[in-house]
Each structure stands twice: as C-alpha cells, then as structure tokens.
Amino acid sequence: MFEAHYRQVLRFAERRAGDAETAKDIASETFVVAWRRLDKVPDTPEESLPWLYGVARNVLANEQRGLRRGGRLSARLRRTTPVAPAAPDHAEGVVTGLHLREALGTLSERDREALQLVGWEGLDTQQAALVVGCSARAFAVRLHRARRRLESALARTEQEEPRGRLRELDGELGELGTGLRLKGRRT
Template identity: 50%
Template sequence: MPEADDEFAALWDAHYDDVLGYAARRVDHETARDLAAETFLIAWRRRADIPMDRPFPWLLHVTMNVLANAARGHRRRNRLWWRMREDRGLNEPVADVATRVVEDGRIGTALRRLSPRDREVLQLIGWEELDVNDAAVVMGCSAKTFSVRLHRARRRLSDVLAELDAEGQSRPIPTLQRSSQS
C-alpha cells in the first residue's frame, strides 16, 4: 500500500520531533526516544483511526498513554529494586548535584506539589503550546471540561506559589561565581 506508506511518512516527518519533545519534557531523552518510537508504532497499527485533519493531538494522546504505561512499569521495577536492596541491607543512593539544582526551582517545586492531572493540563498549554481544543483531545475530554480543568489548575498553581513564597522556599537557582583571581 504505497499511498498509506507515503501518508504515514508525511505524518512522521511533520510530528516526530514534537512528539519526541513532548516525551523529553517528561522523561530522560533516551526513554523519550523509545516512547516516541512506540507512539508511532501504535499510530502505524491504528493508522485508520488517526484523524488526519488534526493528527497531532491524537498522537499526543497516544504518547500520554504510552508514558503512563511506562511509568507504571517503572514503578513496579523500582519497587522490586528497592525490595531487593532492603533484603541486602543497602543504603539509598544520593541524588547528583545537577538534579538537585533543577528540582530546587520555584516552578518545579510548585508543579511537584500539584496533582499529576493538574501538571499535565498546565504542561500541555505551557510546554506543548496546544490550544484548549487540541489539549482536550490529548486529555480525552471536551474542550469545555478542559477549560475548567485549566482554570482550576492555574488557580491551584498560583496558590502553591503563594504558599512557597510565604514559606520562604522560593530560592533562586544558584549560579557559578567567577573567581576574583581570573
């Protein structure tokens, strides 16, 4: 079926980088590449279901499901790994400095305090730059429902940021200082 192959190749060319970016903003780059590939494998298998007038939200919805499946698998493996470590009496690993610097960011801290659904709603609008209609497709709900979720998520984010400010936890990300000897 050369026609379907050409159409799918055009879909890949048009949206692979965006799907990869969506995944890479949620997991490490290597895992993101695997997830993007799995998304397009599913798209190939279900190519008759792809709404060709607006395929990107459909692809992101698939990617969101692939991410959820990967996260469940990761949690299962992680629980097993910790059980094995506990059985052997091993200590917890120490997080590297770069990870701590990123995690100490004010917005990152606030986002981590939100529910996964609130985070996803905000990230679809802020990181993926989707409009409400396309983000609703990704989340599998109506545009009106998504708008309500977005409004509530923004309000909760604002509340958490205010809490962080009140707690004095809004620290700037440290920068390297040049030595006066240079």
C-alpha cells in the same frame, strides 16, 4: 506524518519521561501505534498532532506502570519538571526556576499535565482535551483550576501574593509562562 510531527512528539516525551533514551522509545512506540492504527489517525495536522500526543501519553502511562512495580516512578516524576529558563540575572532565574519547580511538584499529576499541555506543548483547550480524552469545556475547567492551584502553591512557596507573583513569573518563564498568562488567557 512522521516527518511533520516526530520532533514535537519527542519533545513531549522528553518533558515527561525523565531521560532521553526512554523519550526516544516512547516517541518510536507512538509512531508504531499510529502505523498500526493508520485508519484512526485524523487527516489534518491540527488534529493528528493532539492524537499523537494522546497516544504518546498512553505509551508513557504503560511505561510508568511498569516502573511503579520496581519502585522507580517517584524518582522519575521528580525529574520531569524542568527548571524554567534563567532570567537575565542568572541567580534570580535559578531561584525563580526552583520556586516554580517546587510549586509544580505540589500539584497533582492531573494539574501538572493540564498546565504542561497548554504551556509547553502550546495546545489550545480543544486539542488538549483530545489528548486527555475529555470535552473542551471540561478541560477548560481543569486548566482554570490548575492555574489557581499553581498560583496558591507559588504564594506558599515564596510567601507572596499569588496573582502578583504569577504575573511577574509570566515574563520569565518563556513558553510555560505563556500558557499560564492570567490576562489575555490562551485557552
């Protein structure tokens, strides 16, 4: 399980932790928890990876509670949203990434998490629901609402029509765009 999923759990942690060392600690702690609770780990890789994401999410939550006491959490959260990959025209890609970062920054943590689980981690609604601890139907509703809020935030950020700009960004955002696709949704 460690060999099959360590890199994915590490990337999951890197996207949320803000620095590489904290992400490594979170990934390591995730597998310590898995070792201690080996009887609770699902048998199939399709179920074990979302279970590990859920554990990593809880480990990260514990870490963030500690940071909150020191007043450093808000600075780390601002760094957790990476800039989208640059488009062929570098300047346009940078502007697109900045608009996306700004729009994502206006969303609640819950909305960002739903979009990240589907867009960055490539989970379907069933797997993402396991991570956050709700039903697949409830997660699908959460994801739908998060997508609409992101569209509105992008429209406010760029003063454009929300659906049109998200479709345009869809091709420029790589994996994140795939998770946000309006037509032919992956859920």
